[in-house]
Amino acid sequence: MAGRESQFGATLPKADVPKKVCVVGAGPAGMEAARVAAERGHRVKLFEKTGELGGGQFRLATLAPFKEEFKNIVRYYKSQFKKLKNLEVVLNCEVDAETLRAEKPDAVILATGGAARVPEIKGIDRPNVYTNHDFLRQGVKVSGKVVIAGGGCAGVGTADLISDVSTADRLSDLGLKVTVVEMMEQCALDEELITRLTLLHRLQTKGNVELLNNYVVKEITDKGVVVIGPDKKETTLPADYVVLAFGAVPYHPLEEVARQFPNCQIIGDVVRPGKIKDAVEDGFFAGLRV
Ligand SMILES: Cc1cc2nc3c(=O)[nH]c(=O)nc-3n(C[C@H](O)[C@H](O)[C@H](O)COP(=O)(O)OP(=O)(O)OC[C@H]3O[C@@H](n4cnc5c(N)ncnc54)[C@H](O)[C@@H]3O)c2cc1C
Structure with missing residues (x-):
């Protein structure tokens, strides 16, 4: 060792x-x-x-x-x-x-x-919603606007923060507009520092990835993902696909x-x-x- x-x-x-x-x-x-x-x-x-x-x-x-x-x-x-x-x-x-x-x-x-953690959020069973495990495992082909929902939930460890970013990175390489919703102040906070800074920089300079920190997912509707921002106001992020990256459960x-x-x-x-x-x-x- x-x-x-x-x-x-x-x-x-x-x-x-x-x-x-x-x-x-x-x-x-x-x-x-x-x-x-x-x-x-x-x-x-x-x-x-x-x-x-x-x-x-x-x-x-x-x-x-x-x-x-x-x-x-x-x-x-x-x-x-x-x-x-x-x-x-x-x-x-x-x-x-x-x-x-x-x-x-x-x-x-x-x-x-472990298996993907699926929290109780209204609309989470809609057909355009995937866990990041299913999304990656099945190699789901998506188009349009994709919202990655996850990060920062109680009991979720480092893997969910990393997988948010990992998943977004994969999607953006397919030429999509991706928004990552993160409850914490920053994404991938528990990632090793150099990897984290390199990764975030790469995502931010790609142009088609947006990282929303301090946002909480409230609901998923036919219009998209309803989030509550740092100002406590609700916004709907339009989404053709939603990928849940809320970490893992045993x-x-x-x-x-x-x-x-x-x-x-x-x-x-x-x-x-x-x-x-x-x-x-x-x-x-x-x-x-x-
Ligand atoms: C998208 C994603 C990104 C991640 N990124 C990182 C990262 O950047 N850095 C990091 O350190 N960690 C990361 N992780 C977490 C990391 O992958 C896990 O912590 C690690 O794989 C756990 O190892 P494990 O052996 O406990 O479980 P697993 O890797 O899940 O292995 C369990 C194995 O058991 C097999 N199995 C299950 N049931 C049975 C059965 N009944 N019979 C036979 N076989 C069975 C499964 O097929 C699987 O191969 C990530 C996870 C995900 C999902």
């Missing part, structure tokens, strides 16, 4: 008793947990419901042009997994209770990630079955939506604990 080499040394401690470990979800948390557990000598099976490593939220995070370097993370894990003969990756497998029971694992690590489809496996750890965004580094850290320690 970068910066903790003196604490953990160059090699990981071998497991006293090698176990059969099932890791569910190959996002950053699951991949790191699988790597560490396998390096320690456990027999590891890493299950992923999509057809690729990092195919969940992580893939969405890599789609913004300025976040392409994240793809190196998956390249790294692929190269590590090749060296670990006691680690098997199973893609296109959505794990349920039955799958886990059939595996008869000694230990289970659940790293199923996605925990195996919550019930987790109780059936005494040696079960739950890690990454399924515990608390955060950032990639948090998920990797969770994975590292889960791999050490198993």
Whole structure:
């Protein structure tokens, strides 16, 4: 772990008793947990419901042009997994209770990630409204005016601020007029400083992206997104499409079955939506604990 080499040394401690470990979800948390557990000598099976490593939220995070370097993370894990003969990756497998029971694992690590947060806002179920997860995953083709609603809601972490900007950036590259509505004083406040300044500067100079800070989304109507501005006045932002980027909530489809496996750890965004580094850290320690 970068910066903790003196604490953990160059090699990981071998497991006293090698176990059969099932890791569910190959996002950053699951991949790191699988790597560490396998390096320690456990027999590891890493299950992923999509057809690729990092195919969940992580893939969405890599789609913004300025976040392409994240793809190196998956390249790294692929190269590590090749060296670990006691680690098997199973893609296109959505794990349920039955799958886990059939595996008869000694230990289970659940790293199923997060889902888009959808707050209770009037009109949010209109057909032209997408979560940013769906929008990016489906590669929705949009035209005209797009409002990105999100950022700053209670309990939402860094990812939503970043994803607001990531999504807007992607849209503007398609030649659209994009307005980002942000409740905080500025967008992407929790982003690493240099990245944040570079990104905001790029968006502001593109000409077709407007960042509205200190605005709160009140309602979505057939005319657009009703917002309340810093002056407490209501305005309707015309919108052909609305993309919700209100961050993530835990996605925990195996919550019930987790109780059936005494040696079960739950890690990454399924515990608390955060950032990639948090998920990797969770994975590292889960791999050490198993
Ligand atoms: C649009 C967007 C932009 C983001 N930008 C950034 C950013 O710039 N920087 C940053 O640090 N973070 C960013 N994030 C957040 C980051 O992607 C997450 O914090 C991180 O991916 C969490 O890792 P995880 O392993 O916990 O979950 P995930 O990456 O979601 O991985 C969970 C995996 O579990 C799989 N899975 C779920 N259920 C099952 C099942 N039953 N069986 C098998 N597999 C299953 C999923 O397919 C998925 O691959 C962004 C997120 C989004 C959505």
